Amino acid sequence: MSDLQEHPSADRCEPSPRCGPVAELFPAREVPLGGVRGVFVERVLPQRDLPTVGAWCFFDHFGSPTVTKTGAPPNIDPHPHIGLQTVTWPFTGRIRHRDSVGSDVEIHPGQLNLMTSGRGIAHSEYYAEDAPASHGLQLWIALPGNATGVDPHFEQHRELPVYRAEGIEAVVLIGSLAGHTSPARAYTPIVGADVRLEPGAAVTLPLAPGFEHAVLLVEGDVRVAGTELTPGPLLYLGTDRDELRLSSSGGAHFLLIGGEPFGEELVMWWNFVGRSHEEIVAARNDWEGRDVTRFPDIAGHSPQQRIPAPPLPALHLKPRKRRVGAERS
Template sequence: MSDLDPCPAEVLCEAGPCPGPVAEFYPAREVPLGGVRGVFVERVLPQRDLPTVGAWCFLDHFGSPTVTDTGASPNIDPHPHIGLQTVTWPFDGHIRHRDSVGSDAEIQPGQLNLMTSGRGIAHSEYQVDGAPAGHGLQLWIALPGNRARIDPHFEQHRELPVYSVPGVRAIVLIGSLGGSTSPAIAYTPIVGADMRIDAGTETSIPLEPGFEHAVLVIEGSVEVDGVEVESGPLLYLGTGRTELPLASASGAHFALIGGEPFDEDLVMWWNFVGRSHEEIVAARNDWENRNVERFAGIAGHPPEQRIPAPPLPGLHLKPRKRRIGPARS
C-alpha cells in the first residue's frame, strides 16, 4: 500500500508546539490509489491541521467496508520510497511483499511487516492467489534526520507482545505500552497497538505523558475519556496524558498510535519523505532515471513493470502548519 495519487500535493509538515490534552476529530478521506486503477482507501493522516502524530505521518485503512468497491485489482507494482518506515498490519487477507533488498515475504494477519526505506527502496505488493483482497492498516513512520539515509531493510515479526487489563487486549506492534515492548526496530520514541475491548468493559490503560496519541476505531464503538468514537474519523488526544479511560457497551476494535512530538520539518510528496523540495526532486529523478544504486530491481518483476513518478508541481511548496487551538469534537 502506498500513496499512488497521480497528482499528489507537496506538503511541508512543520514541527509545532505540544497542545496538551485535547479531543479532536479528523475525518477520514476516501482516496483513490493509482488513479484509474480504481482502488480506494480511507486516509486519516496526514491532515491539513495535523500532519503527524509523533513520527506517524501517514495512515490508510484499506479494505474498509465503507469505501467504494470497484472490483479493481489491489496489486501494486514496483514503486519507490525514501525517508520512512512502512508498517503493514492486515486483519485478513494475504499480501506478497517483494522489494529491492531481496525480501520476498507473505504478509498474513497477526504478523507485523516493517520496511525501512532509508536512502531508497522499491517494493511491490500483490494479492496472494486464492486469498481475499485483504483488510487492514498501512502506516508510515518518518525517519529522523540522522537516520533518513540509512541502508534500507525489511523485517517481519510473527510473534508480538500483548498488553492486557481485564476486558482489553492490545497487541504492541512497535514501541512500548504498559511495559510490553515490541521487537520491531524504532528510530524515534513511538507506540503503535492493535486493541480490542470487550462489551461492558470500563477501564483505563497507561500512556506516556510526553507522547501525543490518537485513536482510530476499526469496528464497533468505544468511549475514549468520555468521548464516543465510532469507525471512520481519527480522534487526536494531544499530549500530557498519563492514562486513557476506555469504556464500551458493545465492544470495539481500534488502533492506538502515539509518539514523542516530531520536532523536524518534513516535506512529503508521493511516496517520499524528505527535508526539502530539492531532496524530493532528486529522489524522483533517481527513480525515473532508473538509478539502480538507489532503487535496485525487484526479483520477479521485469524492468518495465513499475509505477512511473507523477509530474512534480509547478510551484514550490508552501508550509502546512499544525493547528493548535481549542479542542473540537
C-alpha cells in the first residue's frame, strides 16, 4: 500500500536515539488513499514522535477488520519510489505486482514481495477479483545512505525460515530472529517476523539487544512484556531487550519489527524517502517530467495511468523531533 494522499505532509525524521526498554503505545490512524477513491488503511508508522523503528519507516495495515469498508478494491496505478524497500505481506487475497524493472508476478498469502527502489522505480498493484478480500500489511524500509543508489530490483520469496518453540511459530520475513535468517536482501541490521501464539501460550522469544523493537497485534489477544495489547495500536518496546515475554489466552497473530536504531536523518514525502528537500524536489520533477531513465514505463500500462505527484509544500521541511523514551534515555 503506497502513500497516495493528495496532500502528504513533508517531514524531516531525525536519527533514532537509544532509549532502553520502554512500553509506548502509538495509535493507528485511518488514512484515505487519495489516489484510490474509497480505500482506507490503518497506518502506525511514521508517528509524530516515532518516525522509525530501526530502518522501518512506514507501516500500513490494509483490509483490517476495523478499517472503513467501501467495497472498492485497493488497486494502485503506476507510481514511483526512491530511497526505500517495500515489504508486502498478504494474509488473504492475491496481488499482481508489475514494475519498471520488468517484474510481473502474483503474490499469494505466505509469500513475501520485496521491492528495492534504489535511485528510482515505478510499480503498480492490482488485486484479484476472484480471490477473497485483500487483507495484509505493507511496510517500507529506509535504505541507508550508502545504498540509496543501488540498482532497483525485485524479489519474491516463497519459502521463508520459521522459528518454532512450544506455543510459538515465527516466520522470519527479513533479517534475523533467534538464529534464523531470511533470504530477503537487507541493507541494515533488521528483523521483521510474522508471529503466531497458540491459545494458552506463555513463551520467551529471544531478541537482539542492540535492536529497538515494536509489535502490531493483527488478531487475538497477547500480553507483551507485561503490556496487554489489542489489535490496532503499535507497541514500541525500545532497545536493550535480549528477550520478550509473551502470553496469550485465546491465541494471537502479530508482527514483530525491529533493527539497529537508524542513525541518519530522513526526509519522507509522498512515496519518496530522501535526505533533503532538494532530493525530493528532483525526484518529483523526474516523475512529472516522465524521465524514463529514472522511472521507466511499466509494461502493460499506458502513460496516462501514471499517478500524478501531489503539489509540493510551499516551505522547506521542518525537523520532526523524536520524543519517545526521552524521559528514560
